Amino acid sequence: MNTSQTYLDLYARYRDQLMSVAPDAMNACRDEAIRTFGHKGLPTLKVEEYKYTDTERAFGGDYHLSVATAKVTASDAPVVVNNDELLTRYYGSCVDMSDPIVALNTAFASECLCIHVGRNQHVERPLEITDVLRAQADTMEHKRILIVLDECASLTILMHYTAADQQHFLTTQVVEVVAGDGAHLDLYEIEETHSLCTRFNTVAVNVGRNATVRHNGITLWGGITRNTITVSLKGEMSEVTLNGCVMADKHQHVDTNTVIRHEVPRCTSHELYKYVVDEQATGAFAGKVYVAPGAQQTQSDEVNQNICIGSESHMYTQPMLEIYADDVKCSHGSTVGKLDETALFYMRQRGIPRPKARQLLIQAFIGQVVDYIPLQPLRERLHIMVERRLGGDLDTCAGCTLCK
Template identity: 30%
Template sequence: MTMETIEKDILPDEKLTAFYKANSQVILSASSDVLNRHRSNAFDNFVKLGLPKFRSEDYKYLDVPALFRKDNTNYITPQRIEFQIDDIFRCDVPALDTHYAILLNGFFHNHGGSLHELPNGVIVGSLLEASRRYPDLVSRHYNRYAGLREEGLVSLNTLFARDGIFVYVPRHATPNKPIQIINIQMHEIPLLVQYRNLIILEENSTAEIIVCDHTLSPQPFLSNAVTEIYAGSGSRLNYTKMQNQHNASALLNHRFIYQEKESYVNSTAITLHGGIVRNNLFVRMAGEGGSNVSSGLFMTDQGQHVDNFTWVEHAAPHCESRQFFKGILDDFSSGAFSGRIVVQPGAQKTNAYQKNNNLLLTDDTRMNTRPQLEIYADDVKCSHGATVGQLDKDAMFYLRSRGIGYEEARFLLMFAFANEVLANIPVVPLRARIADLVNKRLRRELSPCNSCPMHCC
């Protein structure tokens, strides 16, 4: 048996743990005490859980181990990569005025300092630097929400992540303009990138956050990213995520939202392009009177696959949640949706709703959907539904009879289908920009390239 055969026989889980053992001193010495104190437990959890198995309950339609069998280099030490942000991000969408923070291959890209103190006491910058400068604050939240769930990929992220974006909004404060997080992947070799974002909204604060994911090199990058969001009592957050990556990329994205009493979080994920995308959303309604709106829209073609998984847990009474996710699939692509609403004992007067609708444009596409309810309280109002279908022939006939050409009629019906998700974006200028991008994507005029949808510089 050759060494090459032996290497191929090693499971991805074993290769990852062996790599950590060999490089743990490098990771620990370059990180902070706040981040490091979780790594030992994360290592034990990952050894126990491993990577999610293909066909397992929560990963029925995505072979995660296969993604980690590829020859991606673990990117644990940042390299200096020079670029001009204005030279990279150019597009036809008018500028959106934001405070922006850039992650380059999972590490904060320093453009004038590692932490930026904005008006009204808001802080945006490097999670690593924040954990050194504000250890007590970061310790109160880091891994508190992601750590509630036994998930092998999250343990892997906690084990390796050294940096990410940190956003802090103090009590009764509001940033003077939206905050934009730009995730860039750019390198001459394929990378495995793992980073951690932490967003904290204190009591009665408000924020608008936009996240853009981009690959700027043709390499087959693999990302395993975790974002933890804390919404304090009475806080309000609008969170919009845009994914535009090339077909060789794979993105595993985990978002954890923890809501205190009377908080409101509106989160939307728009997947324009991506080879393989898995979006995990975990919401815990921990305080009475909270409200959560979660929505998503994906468009796939050319063999792409998008898998959305949601878990919304009602742990307190008098809370409401709404979920609506949609997919438009074309040209040998596939998708999956698995959504679960869990109502815990004592979470009376819960009002929860979930809907998943999907549009198959050709016979060679495939969509799997599994809406689920788990209810352990008796005074609740919960419902769910799912549909998989094609364009309405009667509506198409009506438009054609009014002199509208086939392609334009087809586009109008697709855009009307997508618009319910777009209407969930409360900021009108942002909604208009995203609608323009969806328009271009449906017309196949938008390519997965280095044109940032939200030009902010």
């Protein structure tokens, strides 16, 4: 309860400053959000949605609050900081504002990155957003992103999270996505920070009619990572795919919580999540598929496969189905196992040393998730990143110039 109080006090101290820099639409929800947070507090391990992540520990550090005031406008990309019109219309419309972590983010967020693609517009080249954490002291950040695709618009976006300084970082991020009728969105998220980083990421997507949404979350490196992904299918004939892979070792903690809500008939959803947990790492996956009354002819499949390598590694998995309509085809499967000894033996027989053989097997296992990415250059880049991660080339971000 004490940690929660720290944040309430912090809010009291910074409220005026936040109000002065942030747009009205964001300020409008602020007080209500802190009340929600004050009422609920940080979720304990007894709260079903957070039972695998100790938020008390995650939020317990002594962080400086970073209040962003810079306003950068990108060149020809459809990105803008604080688009008032979009914010008024969509801010807080997709995400569950009663969630305490979302409430905390809403209370402290000072700016919102807005990405808007107009009707019938196709953004040809993929958009990449690289988020580099830099600070001279332990810092917390509360980020907000709003992606709006109008009717029949399409966009591919890659969000790359890295950290350049060896400080403790606490990040909460809420990404709200509105995919209009006939829209097409590919959203990739790659986390490659370091063991001192704590990240609470919430992605909430509202999907219209005939739309296609693909989300791929790749967690290569981090300290405590929590990804919450909620998709609401609100228009018929839509299709959503949630994929993800996690590689965790040392004391990493990765918790993914997904909910797909089929609210209307004739939608399809797919889910594939793969985890490799080594050493003392902990992996957790909870995936719920909800089919509302009347959402007939829903098709849904969910697969979660995990490999535990380290003798002290833990894996928790919880695939769930909640179904209130009869004409549906839903399935889920979940496995936890170890590397196949016979496959390892086969490779060693052929002169491949054990560590290399192990790496190849993991790479093939994880590779399946990356292979689902339709864009070839990105797919290749990710394969290389996975390989580099497995090769022990960790903790450095090869792509950026900051470390060099």
